[in-house]
Amino acid sequence: MSFKVGLTGGAASGKSTVCKLFSNLGIEIIDADLIARNLLAKDTRYYHEVITAFGEEVKQANGELDRRYLRELIFNDIQAKQRLENILHPAIRAKMQTDAGNCKSLYCILVIPLLFEVGMQDLVNRTVVVDIPEDLQQMRLCQRDDLTVEQARAMIDSQYPRQQRLQLADDIIDNSGEISRLVTQVTRLHHLYLELAGN
Numbered sequence: 275m276s277f278k279v280g281l282t283g284g285a286a287s288g289k290s291t292v293c294k295l296f297s298n299l300g301i302e303i304i305d306a307d308l309i310a311r312n313l314l315a316k317d318t319r320y321y322h323e324v325i326t327a328f329g330e331e332v333k334q335a336n337g338e339l340d341r342r343y344l345r346e347l348i349f350n351d352i353q354a355k356q357r358l359e360n361i362l363h364p365a366i367r368a369k370m371q372t373d374a375g376n377c378k379s380l381y382c383i384l385v386i387p388l389l390f391e392v393g394m395q396d397l398v399n400r401t402v403v404v405d406i407p408e409d410l411q412q413m414r415l416c417q418r419d420d421l422t423v424e425q426a427r428a429m430i431d432s433q434y435p436r437q438q439r440l441q442l443a444d445d446i447i448d449n450s451g452e453i454s455r456l457v458t459q460v461t462r463l464h465h466l467y468l469e470l471a472g473n
Contacts, residue, residue, distance in 0.1 A: 276302075277381035277471035278374050278397065282389035283404030284433050286414035288449040288456075292404050293385055295460040302382040304373045309366050314339050323361050328354070349432065363392060370397060381471040390442050391434050400470065402463065403443035406450045408436060 283289050293303045313320040316338050324339060325332060328347065334340045348355035374382055374397070386394050395401060406414070408430055415426035440446060445466075447459050 276374055276377035276379065277467065278399050279381055279383050279467055280389050280395060280398035280401045281383050281385050281404065282387060282401065282439070283447075283449075284406070284408075284411055284436065284439070285387075285429055286411055286418050287404045287406050289385060289387070289404050291453075291456065292447055292449065292460060293383060295457060296383050296464065299460075299464050300379055301464070302377045302379045303385060304370055304377075304382055305385040306366050306370065307385070307387065309369045310362055313362060313365055313369075314341075320361060320365065324358065327357050327361060349429075359392065367394065367397065381467045388434075390439060395442075400444045400467070401442065402445040402447060403439050404447045404449050405436070405440060406448075410450055 281289060281292065283292075293305070297303050312318075314324060315321060321339060324344070328344070332340055332344055332347070344358070348358050370384055370386075374384060384394075384398055386392075386397075389395060389398075389401065411430060412423065412426045415421055415429060416423060419426075421429070445463055447456070447463070449456055
């Protein structure tokens with residue numbers, strides 16, 4: 275059974291970049307978003323459950339789910355968000371546990387954007403938050419997702435408060451600087467996690 279590190283952070287904080295660095299060090303990455311995407315592939319059980327729950331308008335012309343429409347729907351409707359989470363979260367959780375159990379590296383990283391929000395800390399031995407200041411986060415969101423400042427701000431405000439996330443973290447990666455600083459931090463944590471996994 276591998277030592278498990280739960281990685282989280284706000285939108286556009288750089289979770290993917292950090293994961294790539296851990297992956298380059300030979301560490302297996304288990305990504306909740308990727309699992310969700312696979313669960314919702316066309317004609318899967320969960321695809322049909324989502325259509326039953328939200329209606330035919332969540333489908334695109336080609337039959338695939340309209341993820342952007344779904345994202346906006348749950349962003350603006352707390353009950354819709356809970357309904358979707360009730361469909362997906364038990365399955366995501368089970369798949370992450372299975373994948374972690376099959377992990378070949380000394381430790382594995384479970385990327386869970388909603389780690390603290392949905393209380394998945396019990397799946398992991400340690401938590402790490404990828405952090406950036408909110409003004410930088412807002413700027414990156416606008417650039418990445420082509421959002422207005424207002425839309426980016428609303429997205430940040432809808433997420434778990436930054437300070438609470440930092441207080442709950444065992445480890446913090448500051449991604450507001452150069453890539454070389456990021457590499458240094460990831461390398462230091464890699465050695466720490468190898469040590470903890472060995473114990």
